[in-house]
Amino acid sequence: MAHWLFKSEPSAYSIDDLAREGRTEWSGVRNYQARNLMKAMKVGDQAFFYHSNATPPGIVGICRVAAEAHPDSTQFDSKSPYHDAASTPERPRWECVDVAFVARLPRIVTLEELKARRELAGMAVVQRGSRLSVQPVAAAEWKHIVMLARQGASNG
DNA sequence: GCCAACGTTGGC
DNA sequence: GCCAACGTTGGC
Numbered sequence: 508m509a510h511w512l513f514k515s516e517p518s519a520y521s522i523d524d525l526a527r528e529g530r531t532e533w534s535g536v537r538n539y540q541a542r543n544l545m546k547a548m549k550v551g552d553q554a555f556f557y558h559s560n561a562t563p564p565g566i567v568g569i570c571r572v573a574a575e576a577h578p579d580s581t582q583f584d585s586k587s588p589y590h591d592a593a594s595t596p597e598r599p600r601w602e603c604v605d606v607a608f609v610a611r612l613p614r615i616v617t618l619e620e621l622k623a624r625r626e627l628a629g630m631a632v633v634q635r636g637s638r639l640s641v642q643p644v645a646a647a648e649w650k651h652i653v654m655l656a657r658q659g660a661s662n663g
Numbered sequence: 664g665c666c667a668a669c670g671t672t673g674g675c
Numbered sequence: 676g677c678c679a680a681c682g683t684t685g686g687c
Contacts, residue, residue: 516685538670560685618686636668638684 510644511544511554512632513570513606522556522568522611530573530607533641534581535589537601541641545604546576553609555644555652557632565617566652574605612656626651 513533515521525531536542549572556568578599581589594600622633631642644652 514685540670564686635686636684638669640684 509547509549509552510646510649511548511552511572512557512566512630512642512644513554514557514559514632514640514642516560517558518560521558522608525556525568525570525606525608526611528608530605532580532605533603534579536579536603536640537589537591538640541639542576542602544641544643546602548572548576548604550575553649554606555649558615559640563615563617563619565615565620566612566656567615568611569609570606571609572604573607576602576604579603612653614656614659616652616656620655621652624651624655 517523520531533545536545552572554570554572555566556570557566558564578596579589579601581587582591582594582599582601583596584590589601591600618632621627621630627633627648630644630648631637631639
């Protein structure tokens with residue numbers, strides 16, 4: 508089972524929003540690399556929920572893929588900020604998965620902590636300048652972060 | 664609010 | 676196909 512990370516600005520859509528709604532279409536992604544990663548997701552895959560542009564930025568929860576990639580409904584909506592005039596229902600350009608809430612982490616694991624961990628140095632989210640909003644997470648990275656969240660803040 | 668890094672667009 | 680200009684992301 509693969510693991511992933513979804514970024515969201517909490518002012519736009521937070522872990523609390525997902526907890527309340529239970530499930531949502533991860534619409535609005537307009538980056539080909541992120542789209543391709545979503546197309547590779549399988550139902551049941553688990554993902555971290557990351558708050559970007561937050562104070563502090565970091566991983567706050569876990570969600571799971573509830574539906575495989577399907578055309579992103581917002582691309583056809585002329586009133587949506589994510590409308591794409593070049594996309595048609597016959598030839599949709601953008602796809603997205605549905606995600607469901609699983610849990611909040613016991614505590615936020617901040618970007619600062621992620622950066623401080625040698626074991627996590629390969630993660631896209633800690634790369635300077637990485638703007639990819641959907642990212643793969645290696646199994647070892649997943650375990651490490653879950654452990655960090657459980658054991659509390661650490662300087663090691 | 665600033666600005667570096669990045670992806671996309673479009674002129675040529 | 677190149678690359679400058681532009682818009683966006685996201686940490687700080």
